[in-house]
Amino acid sequence: xxxxxxxxxxxxxxxxxxxxxxxxxxxxxxxxxxxxxxxxxxxxxxxxxxxxxxxxxxxxxxxxxxxxxxxxxxxxxxxxxxxxxxxxxxxxxxxxxxxxxxxxxxxxxxxxxxxxxxxxxxxxxxxxxxxxxxxxxxxxxxxxxxxxxxxxxxxxxxxxxxxxxxxxxxxxxxxxxxxxxxxxxxxxxxxxxxxxxxxxxxxxxxxxxxxxxxxxxxxxxxxxxxxxxxxxxxxxxxxxxxxxxxxxxxxxxxxxxxxxxxxxxxxxxxxxxxxxxxxxxxxxxxxxxxxxxxxxxxxxxxxxxxxxxxxxxxxxxxxxxxxxxxxxxxxxxxxxxxxxxxxxxxxxxxxxxxxxxxxxxxxxxxxxxxxxxxxxxxxxxxxxxxxxxxxxxxxxxxxxxxxxxxxxxxxxxxxxxxxxxxxxxxxxxxxxxxxxxxxxxxxxxxxxxxxxxxxxxxxxxxxxxxxxxxxxxxxxxxxxxxxxxxxxxxxxxxxxxxxxxxxxxxxxxxxxxxxxxxxxxxxxxxxxxxxxxxxxxxxxxxxxxxxxxx
Amino acid sequence: xxxxxxxxxxxxxxxxxxxxxxxxxxxxxxxxxxxxxxxxxxxxxxxxxxxxxxxxxxxxxxxxxxxxxxxxxxxxxxxxxxxxxxxxxxxxxxxxxxxxxxxxxxxxxxxxxxxxxxxxxxxxxxxxxxxxxxxxxxxxxxxxxxxxxxxxxxxxxxxxxxxxxxxxxxxxxxxxxxxxxxxxxxxxxxxxxxxxxxxxxxxxxxxxxxxxxxxxxxxxxxxxxxxxxxxxxxxxxxxxxxxxxxxxxxxxxxxxxxxxxxxxxxxxxxxxxxxxxxxxxxxxxxxxxxxxxxxxxxx
Numbered sequence: 042x043x044x045x046x047x048x049x050x051x052x053x054x055x056x057x058x059x060x061x062x063x064x065x066x067x068x069x070x071x072x073x074x075x076x077x078x079x080x081x082x083x084x085x086x087x088x089x090x091x092x093x094x095x096x097x098x099x100x101x102x103x104x105x106x107x108x109x110x111x112x113x114x115x116x117x118x119x120x121x122x123x124x125x126x127x128x129x130x131x132x133x134x135x136x137x138x139x140x141x142x143x144x145x146x147x148x149x150x151x152x153x154x155x156x157x158x159x160x161x162x163x164x165x166x167x168x169x170x171x172x173x174x175x176x177x178x179x180x181x182x183x184x185x186x187x188x189x190x191x192x193x194x195x196x197x198x199x200x201x202x203x204x205x206x207x208x209x210x211x212x213x214x215x216x217x218x219x220x221x222x223x224x225x226x227x228x229x230x231x232x233x234x235x236x237x238x239x240x241x242x243x244x245x246x247x248x249x250x251x252x253x254x255x256x257x258x259x260x261x262x263x264x265x266x267x268x269x270x271x272x273x274x275x276x277x278x279x280x281x282x283x284x285x286x287x288x289x290x291x292x293x294x295x296x297x298x299x300x301x302x303x304x305x306x307x308x309x310x311x312x313x314x315x316x317x318x319x320x321x322x323x324x325x326x327x328x329x330x331x332x333x334x335x336x337x338x339x340x341x342x343x344x345x346x347x348x349x350x351x352x353x354x355x356x357x358x359x360x361x362x363x364x365x366x367x368x369x370x371x372x373x374x375x376x377x378x379x380x381x382x383x384x385x386x387x388x389x390x391x392x393x394x395x396x397x398x399x400x401x402x403x404x405x406x407x408x409x410x411x412x413x414x415x416x417x418x419x420x421x422x423x424x425x426x427x428x429x430x431x432x433x434x435x436x437x438x439x440x441x442x443x444x445x446x447x448x449x450x451x452x453x454x455x456x457x458x459x460x461x462x463x464x465x466x467x468x469x470x471x472x473x474x475x476x477x478x479x480x481x482x483x484x485x486x487x488x489x490x491x492x493x494x495x496x497x498x499x500x501x502x503x504x505x506x507x508x509x510x511x512x513x514x515x516x517x518x519x520x521x522x523x524x525x526x527x528x529x530x531x532x533x534x535x536x537x538x539x540x541x542x543x544x545x546x547x548x549x550x551x552x553x554x555x556x557x558x559x560x561x562x563x564x565x566x567x568x569x570x571x572x573x574x575x576x577x578x579x580x581x582x583x584x585x586x587x588x589x590x591x
Numbered sequence: 592x593x594x595x596x597x598x599x600x601x602x603x604x605x606x607x608x609x610x611x612x613x614x615x616x617x618x619x620x621x622x623x624x625x626x627x628x629x630x631x632x633x634x635x636x637x638x639x640x641x642x643x644x645x646x647x648x649x650x651x652x653x654x655x656x657x658x659x660x661x662x663x664x665x666x667x668x669x670x671x672x673x674x675x676x677x678x679x680x681x682x683x684x685x686x687x688x689x690x691x692x693x694x695x696x697x698x699x700x701x702x703x704x705x706x707x708x709x710x711x712x713x714x715x716x717x718x719x720x721x722x723x724x725x726x727x728x729x730x731x732x733x734x735x736x737x738x739x740x741x742x743x744x745x746x747x748x749x750x751x752x753x754x755x756x757x758x759x760x761x762x763x764x765x766x767x768x769x770x771x772x773x774x775x776x777x778x779x780x781x782x783x784x785x786x787x788x789x790x791x792x793x794x795x796x797x798x799x800x801x802x803x804x805x806x807x808x809x810x811x812x813x814x815x816x817x818x819x820x821x822x823x824x825x826x827x828x829x830x831x832x833x834x835x836x837x838x839x840x841x842x843x844x845x846x847x848x849x850x851x852x853x854x855x856x857x858x859x860x861x862x863x864x865x866x867x868x869x870x871x872x873x874x875x876x877x878x879x880x881x882x883x884x885x886x887x888x889x890x
Contacts, residue, residue, distance in 0.1 A: 212703045222699045235703065237696070238668045243703035245672060253669055283666060285649065313664040315633050342665075353729070365732055368691035370665075371607045372729055401729055 043067040043090045044582075045080050050561045051101040054532045054546035064101065065090055066553040069581035074547050095584075096576070100561035102527065103546050104275025104554035104578055105496035106534035108444045109390075109423055109486035112279040112305075114494055115265030116256045117166040117195070121152055124167030124197055128493070131267035133588040142178050145194070149186040162191035162248035169197040171452065171509060177224075178203045180233030191248045195240075198452075199491055200349050202240030203233050211247040237349070257288065259295040266303040271587050272495040273556035273575040276304040276535075276544055280390065280423070281340040283313040284322070289329040289336070296334045302578065302585045304333045304554070306538050308340035308390055312370060316381035323387055332581070337539060339382050339389045340423075342369045344398035347426060347461050348453045352395035354427065360463035365397075372401045379409040379420075388539060389420045390444070396427040403435055410439065421537050424488070426471050427462070433472075433479035442482035442537050445471040447503040448492040454508025468515040473503045473529070475519060484534040485526070497562065500526035501571035523567055555579040559591065597708040600684045600701045601787055604737045605715030606724045607690030610747035612636045613779030614715065614786070615687050619658050621783040628659045628674050628681035630667075632689055663689075671700050680706070683787055691733055694740045711789030711856055714741035718775075719751035721760050738764075742789050742856035743772050743837065749809070750777045765834065770857040772837045774877060780807040785837045785875045789855040810837075811878055813886045816870045820890075821845045822852065822861050828889055829854050835879040841872035 044066050051061040053074055063080050065072040072090075073083050084090055115131065122128055122136040123145045129135050139145045145168060153163060163186065170177060183192040183205035192205040214223065214231055224234035235243060245252055255261060269277045284307065296305055309323050319339075326336035344366055345351020350359060351366040358365045370378075375391075382389050391406075393399040399422060406420050421442040422428070426449060428436075436443060449457070450471055457467040469475065476483045485503050487494045503526045506514045521529070535545025544554050559574035577586035603611045615629055616637060631637055634652060637660060646653040650662040651673070659677065663670045663686075674684060684707070688694055694712040701707040714737045717724065724734050738744065744764055749757055757775075764773055774785060817825075822845055829839060839854040842864055849868035853860045872890060880886065 211705060213705045214703055222696070223702070237699075239699045239703050242668050242671060242700055246675065246704050246706075251672075253672060283664060283669075310665060313666070315635055367693060367696075368730070368733060371690040373607055374690075397729065 043072055043087060045077075045090045045092050046101070047077070047092060047094050047097045048101045049098050050564075051547060052527065052561065052563060053548060054103050054528055055548040058548070061547075064547060064555070066579070066582045069553055071547060071549055071551050071553050073549055096557055099576055100558045101547070102273070102556045102558060102562070103531040104544065104556050104580065105273045105530050106484075106538070106540075106545060107269060107274050107277040107486060107489070107494060107496060108484040108534035108537050109280045109446070110269070110277050110489040110494055111281070112262055112265040113256050114268055114490040115261040115263065116252070116258075117490070118264045121149070121163075121165040122167045123148060123165045123194065125169045125172045126493075128167065129268075129271055131264040140172075142173050142176065142182060145178070146182050146185060149183070149192065149194075153186050159187070160190050162193065162250060163187065164193050164195070164244075164248075164250065166195040167197050168194045168203070171456075177232070177234065180204070180206050180209065180231070183233060191244075193244050193248070197492070198348070200236060200346065202235050202244060204235065204240070204243065205233065208243065208247050209233065212243045214243075257282075259291060262292065262295050262305075263301065266301055266305070269489075269494055270302045270578050270585055271575060272497070273558065273578055274303065274494070274496060275554035275556070275578050275580050276306065276538070276540065277494075278306045278308060278338075278538070280308045280338075281310050281342065282307050283310040284326060284336075289326055293329050293331060293334050297331055299583070301333065302580055304335070304544070304580070306335045306337060306540070308338035309336060311339040311341040311378050311382065311389065312374070316378050319378070320381055320385045320387065323385075335538075335540075337388065339387050340392065341375060341378060341389055342392040343375055343402055344369055344392070344394050347394050347449075348456055350461070352427070353398040353401075354395040355397045355400070359461055360466075361460050366395060368398075372405065375402070376405040376408055379405050380412050383409040383415055383418060383420075384413040386415065388418060390423050390537075391420065392423045394424045394426050396429060396432065399425055399428050399432050403432065403439065403441065406441060407439055416440070419537070419539060423486075427466065427469070428472065428475070429469065430472075430475050430479060433476050433481050437480045442484070443476050444484040444486050444534070444537055445473055445476065445503070446488055447471050447473060447485040447499050448487050450502045450506050450514055451509055452492050454506075454514050455510040455512060458508070458512060458514070469519060470514055471503070472515075472519045473521045473525075477521060477525060478518075482533065482536050483529050484537045485529045495571070496530040497573055497575070498571040500530050500562075501567075503529065504567045504570060523563060523570065526570070527562060553579055553582040598681060598684055598706055599710030599787070599790065600686065600698070600707055601710045601789070602686050602688055602694045602697050602712045603715070604688045604692060604694040604712055604740070605690070605747070606717055606720070606730070606734055606737075608720070609690070609715040609717040610776070610779050611687045611715055614713075614745070614747070614776065614781060615685060615779070617779040617781065618685065618783050618786060619654070619656075622656050622658050623783075624657065626657045626659075626679065626682045628661060628677065628684050630661045630663050630670055630674065630684065630686040632663055632687060634660060634662055667697065667700070671704075675704065675706065683710070685787070691730065693733070693736055695736075709790065710787065711742040712740050713743045713745060713786055713789075714738050715745050715747040716760065716764065717748050718746050718757055718760055719748045722756075738768070741768070741771055743774065743786065744768060745781065746773065746775045747779070748777065749775050772857055773834065774837055775809045776807070777809065780809065782807070782810055782812065782875060785810060788838070809878065810875060811880050812873065812875045813880070813883055814871070814873045815887055815890055817841065817843055817872045817890055818870065819844045819846075822850060825852055826859050829859065831889070832876065832880060833857075836874060836876045839872070839874040841870075842868045843870060843872065844868035
């Protein structure tokens with residue numbers, strides 16, 4: 042059975058036929074792309090093609106590919122969303138955005154008043170303090186919700202968490218020497234704000250909620266896929282997973298189910314085992330590969346984050362004078378792993394945020410390639426936010442790709458100008474224009490759940506480079522065009538995952554993975570990109586529609 | 592109801608290759624019935640004898656002596672969660688930090704865990720490579736932080752450095768960190784009582800009886816029975832030995848009654864003791880301490 046889908050416009054990302062109006066789908070793959078007349082020629086040999094006009098007023102693009110996200114995105118939907126923007130849950134429920142700390146507190150009070158088990162921990166997430174500049178949330182806010190149960194609010198960045206005094210007393214918070222991670226008022230009293238992993242750890246140790254188990258559960262995976270699907274994504278990544286022995290079996294069962302609406306590429310946590318064992322484990326994992334589940338990447342994390350002041354920067358380090366950030370692995374060890382994986386023919390994606398880290402990662406990749414030459418290794422730097430043009434030139438020489446964290450421009454752009462980098466260096470933050478100018482294969486990402494997963498929004502960020510405060514970063518040379526941004530969230534990401542022969546463009550023979558949009562993004566242009574309504578997706582020929590979209 | 596005793600956490604920090612694993616190995620052989628859980632980067636490097644392994648389960652290996660080794664695998668939080676689910680809970684946790692870890696960050700876990708407390712940060716300084724590590728273009732700042740965070744500094748691999756290098760390093764560290772005890776070790780050979788219990792407050796930690804087993808040539812231990820002596824007097828005597836004492840403990844008595852004195856990481860703690868004071872006093876230090884006769888004289 043073959044179906045021809047008629048559309049208002051089809052943007053194929055295939056340079057031989059960039060624009061079309063009809064696409065024929067058969068057995069989960071694309072039979073043909075072109076005009077109605079082009080379709081007719083196929084019928085002689087392939088039998089009648091049924092015309093479907095459901096999307097005749099829609100615009101079709103290759104299904105979006107999120108090259109750097111985490112399935113953790115799906116883990117919080119059993120708890121209470123308290124973010125700034127309206128957010129649609131995996132079941133299509135819209136959670137209204139809350140526009141002040143008082144609104145957040147009022148919402149939590151309402152939840153507490155209406156729930157049956159008032160002693161159970163009350164966990165909320167998505168809180169985004171960048172929009173509330175007058176003050177920070179504190180323990181008194183959450184004590185006003187309850188002093189008899191744990192009240193915990195996770196920030197959208199996942200790097201910070203607020204707790205009430207019930208939690209702090211249960212944890213017996215101590216140790217003035219760790220004030221870096223426990224925010225305190227002028228009298229040295231903890232304000233209830235905890236940074237980094239400490240907050241998560243404390244929440245688990247005091248409430249008994251096993252966030253780690255929830256993070257890897259099948260329900261979380263399904264929620265993640267549905268959240269991603271609603272934004273037009275057909276292939277996403279879980280860009281670091283330790284994959285304990287045996288965990289691949291339930292994962293594959295979940296993903297291979299017909300109604301699971303997404304392909305998933307899992308990046309194995311590269312240093313969760315010693316190099317030799319890790320290579321062996323990766324080979325074992327690859328036996329579980331299927332059409333929808335891929336173990337094809339290794340992830341290594343080399344430094345921290347810029348906004349957390351844990352990224353490794355070259356001199357003079359941070360604009361505000363904060364001391365240089367952290368290595369998450371010894372550079373020497375990073376080199377050992379890169380050698381082992383390169384030797385085994387395994388592609389590595391390295392998390393680097395600061396420019397010092399990017400440089401060291403390139404040094405280590407170069408060493409690995411000298412030891413074990415591999416022309417199409419396609420090792421990729423992830424985030425790579427502070428790369429200079431010189432770094433991009435070197436990446437080009439080494440055959441290294443980049444996946445930039447373009448959403449940062451919006452979420453932390455103001456902070457990078459004023460606090461972390463200063464105006465000159467902030468201009469080159471996530472320099473997609475620079476990467477393309479130097480010929481480096483480019484993808485862009487959300488790092489969901491750190492920022493909201495929505496490739497059209499990520500594209501908007503790379504095109505406009507505008508912060509949440511309304512400031513434009515850079516002088517225009519760092520911006521990319523709408524066409525380039527759309528390529529980055531489709532073929533660019535596919536290339537970074539070595540899937541460019543399967544997905545990422547709409548052309549004969551490839552998988553029928555399609556994003557169905559209300560408007561053509563090329564026609565809409567730079568400003569409106571992020572506001573285009575996603576009607577649904579097609580995955581391997583199966584249509585998944587969003588509820589209530591037009 | 593008495594507060595349940597919190598599990599002490601010891602962090603072994605130092606540059607890649609500075610001898611952290613050797614030290615940990617050596618400590619585990621001295622556990623002597625103490626249920627120590629060691630959090631390590633790599634089982635392989637630990638070189639555990641097959642006959643010492645009682646059970647292997649996931650990323651945990653139970654040893655026949657009651658100790659458990661857990662591999663961290665780059666997920667410290669997950670490993671801490673798993674360790675705190677052990678039944679019975681460990682009596683002491685030792686973590687072998689990665690060569691780039693900031694020990695104060697790791698210590699943060701103890702500060703938000705209801706059942707854990709920081710016992711101490713032990714930083715190894717590789718005598719043979721200090722001149723390289725302290726000038727490393729990417730790691731020098733991190734290295735300096737590890738040293739600055741230490742409650743106990745240990746110059747390791749002393750056998751691989753010449754006398755002059757060693758003397759210079761010793762002076763450098765003493766001048767920079769006059770309050771932090773400084774020990775030296777080869778192949779990780781350190782008495783367990785010099786490393787664990789830096790902050791310990793429980794009198795039952797007191798080693799009883801005469802020094803057990805031969806001490807490595809880098810350490811000396813002295814034990815004696817002290818007649819009633821005022822607390823300030825003991826402190827004064829310890830002060831005279833200061834750079835060379837790593838730890839001292841005693842259950843002593845004076846006109847105000849029995850007390851426990853504990854000296855570690857350069858600090859003295861004194862607490863009233865509920866019971867009969869034995870007068871027992873133990874001291875662990877470097878070879879620079881006066882000889883036994885002189886110590887007996889002093890105390």
